[in-house]
Amino acid sequence: MTLWRVIVMSAALLVVVNIQQAQAARSPGDYVVISYHDIVDSSVTPDLDIYSQTITRGRLVEHFNMLEVGGYQPVSLQQIIDAKAGGTPLPEKAVLLTFDDGYRSFYDIVFPLLKLYNFPAVQAVVGSWLDVPAGGQVPYGSITLPRERFLSWEQVRALDESPLVEIASHSYDLHKGVVGNPMGNEQAAAVTSIWNARSGYExxxxxxxxxxxxxxxxxxRFQEQVGRSPRIMVWPYGAYSQATLNMAAEYGMEYTFSLLGAPNQLSDSMNTMNRYLIDQETSLQTIEEILSNRLWENESLRIVHVDLDYVYDPDPIQQEHNLDKLIDRIYRYGVSTVYLQAYADPDGDGVADELYFPNRHLPVRADLFNRVAWQLKKRANxxxxAWMPVLSFDLGSGYQYVTDARxxxxxxxxxxxxSPFVQENRDTIREIYLDLGRMTKYDGLLFHDDAFFTDFEDANPEALAAYQEVSLPSDINAIRNNDSLMNTWTRFRTEYLTDFTLELEEAANYYRQADNKVFTTSRNLYAVTVMEPRSQRWFAQDMQNFASGYDFVAVMAMPYMEEAENPDEWLRSLAQRSLAQVSADQLVFELQAQDWRTQTSIPSEEMAQWVRILREEGIKHIGYYPDDFHQNHPDINVMRPVFSIGRRFRAIQ
Incomplete structure (x- = not known):
């Protein structure tokens, strides 16, 4: 061991010994992927510009030393592939190191360290940046950087010859933002249909x-310069979709890394591997928590339902004012999630007459959803x-709707x-969800409460034929008069609706940007199906079926809508009965902010009391509908002390 390495290891040990080393909460066959970018040596180039993910050489050495001291084992992608295929198992506490963007510092600083420590790594390069001639400028966001700050093809070839380095693609020319809507928001080029003021959307x-x-x-370019094709496509900004994954795989790039900070299991699909983003401010303690799977995350969800009808205004200046007011409120509120209405329902009948995103089937009231969702994500964090109907789209005549047997x-x-039993309807709705995913940016889906059948529905000829296919009578009255057949029919229709929503989830996720957030689904459930189990027949809804199909079951905990005599006790009972069937981790309770019987607002103090009751009963995830940010209802000063999650966290075990 060289004297230099003894010195730097000793220095790192002084830091490491101050970190409380817990036994890693890792399991056999798991591995962690870490993402670095540029590395600078401030003693050599003190005037070099430093960007958000840049770290110093000294900090990288500290990380490498901590890996060694902590018994972590850097591995190559090939070792992971072999282990997944049943070959040599991964070592305990396996770590894969990746470096993005193709900075020259990887060749000058990182590569010598990799050889010194015998650590393998992946380097992802941007083809168009490599093709910029010497002395030129590389486009880097809103600025340019000297060509010499990045690797050359000659250096890439030298790195590729080392058994320690695998060269991946970071795209040829997708590491940039493009205009994603008429308001001018820049969004990731790989997952955005470009807006052009003259020709409209791509x-x-x-x-x-x-x-x-x-x-x-x-x-x-890889074939010409390196002599082989890459097998890894590292999408810029961690932004990809199922569609882009499929297209990359067609060209041999079947592996990618997300920026979702989570460990990986060999049993997971390797098409997308979770990855932690590291920067100069990432402390050694945080690194150790990442490596040992002891990170912290929000314990509870606090959810606000936002009607885009409240934001929309025919006057674009007023509409922007409304948006700013909403963003400011959500930011100050300290909530985690917004259920954002993606359809227009100005008459409040729950049926989508128009949509707030470009699509091929319904009029667009305003191209607003993408703008508002993007601003909420970026400015309110x-x-x-996307809060979407399942069946309640008014497409006018020429379509078959759910009918009553009576x-x-x-x-x-x-x-x-x-009617979901009509194939044309299914195709149309699926295309609406496809368009939602391609034209907007969002993190999950909330399925509206319109996915139900009464105990007299659906009586379309296609529905009756579907009943016969599962050995039920085509006569709904005959089914209703037989308790056993009624149970079978209820279960069939419940599962049929759930299966259809899963098809819509797949469609919505096909073009949808996957970034650093997990795509999750939630579906509204009528509270009466929990309070009166026989009512499942009246709606074809079942809590346990929902729990198996979605990440969250969104119980419509609205006592006045259900005409509860004692709202507080009704909520307690609903919470207890729900928790008896489904884990608190999967339950979302949606309170009402409006009494629709009297068209008056629920007092903020009463809503705050409801939140206290639900928390006392063990309900973790709580939301309400609607949020009237124009009138400050509910009053943020009353609700925030009991509703905001602020910065309360829990450790992942």
Missing amino acids: SEAAYIERIRGDMARTQQ VKVY TGSESPDQYRRL
Whole structure:
């Protein structure tokens, strides 16, 4: 061991011994992936500009020493692939090191350290940056950097010859933002259909052609310069979709890394591997918590339902004022999540007449959802769920809607709903969800409360034929008169609706940007199905079925809507009965902020009391509908002390 290495290891040990070393909460066959970017040696280049993910050489040495002292084992991607295929098992506490963007510092600073420590690593390079001639400027966000700050193809070839380094693609020319909506928001090029003021949005076909073209160019340049094609595509900004993953795989790049900070299991799909982003401010204690899987995350969800109808205004200046007011409120509130309405419902009947995003089937009231969701994510730092109908789209005549067996027509007392038993309807709704995923940015889905059947629905010919296929009578009255058949019918329709929503989830997620947040789903459940189990027949809804199909079951905990005599006791009972069926981790309780019987607002003090009651009963995730940010209802000063999660965290075990 060289004297220099003894010195730096001793210095690092002084830091490491101050970290409380707990037994790693790691399991056999798991591994952690870490993401670095540029490395600078301030003693050599003190005037070099430092960017958000840049770290110093000294800090990197501290990290490498901590890996050795802590018994962590850096591995290559090939070792992970072999272990997954049943070959040599991964060592305990396996770690994969990755470096993005193709900085020259990887060759000058990192590569010698990798050889010294015998650590393997992945380096992801941007093809178009490598193709900039010597002495030129590389486009880097809103600025340019000297070409010499990045690797050359000659250096890439030298690195590729080392058994310690695997060269990955970071795209050919997708490491940039593009205009993603008429308001001018810049969004990741790989997952955004570009907006052009003259021609409008890039078509689906043009978008696919652009991404495929980038993959083809990447493959070509690697073949020309390195003599092989890359097998890893590291998407810029961690922004990819199922569609882009599929296209990259067509060109041999079947592996990628996200920026979702979580450990990986060999049993997981290797198409996308979770990865922790490291910067200069990441402390050694945080690194140790990452490596030992003892990170901290929010304990509870606090959810606000936002109607875009409250933000929309035909006057664009007023609309921007409304948006700023909403963002400021959500930021100050200290909540974690916004359920954001993606459809227009100005008459409040729960049926989508128009949408707030470009699509191929319904009018666009305003191209607003993408703008508001993006601003909420970036300025208020919350997760945004697209709140969408399942069946209640009013497409006018020419479509078949859910019908009642008693009349043979739609029920005037229920939402107007497209019959899911009609294939044309299913295809149309699926295309709406596909368009949602391609044209907007969001983190999850909330399925509206319109996915139900009464105990007289659906009586369309296609529905009756579907009942016969599962050995049920095509006569709904015959089913209703037989208790056993009624149970079978209820279960069939419940599962049918859930299966359809899972198809919609897949469609919504196909083009949707995956970034550093997990895609999660939630579905509204009527409280009466919990309080009166026989009512499951009236709605074709079942809490345990929902728990198996979605990440969260969103119980509509609205005592006045349910005409509860004692709202407080009703909420306690609902909480207790719900927790008897489903874990608190999966339950979301949605309170009402409006008494729709009297068209008056629920007092903020009463809503705050409801939150206290639910927390006392063990409900962790709580939301309410609607939020009227114009009138400050509910009053943020009353609600925030009991509703905000602030910065309270818990450790992941």
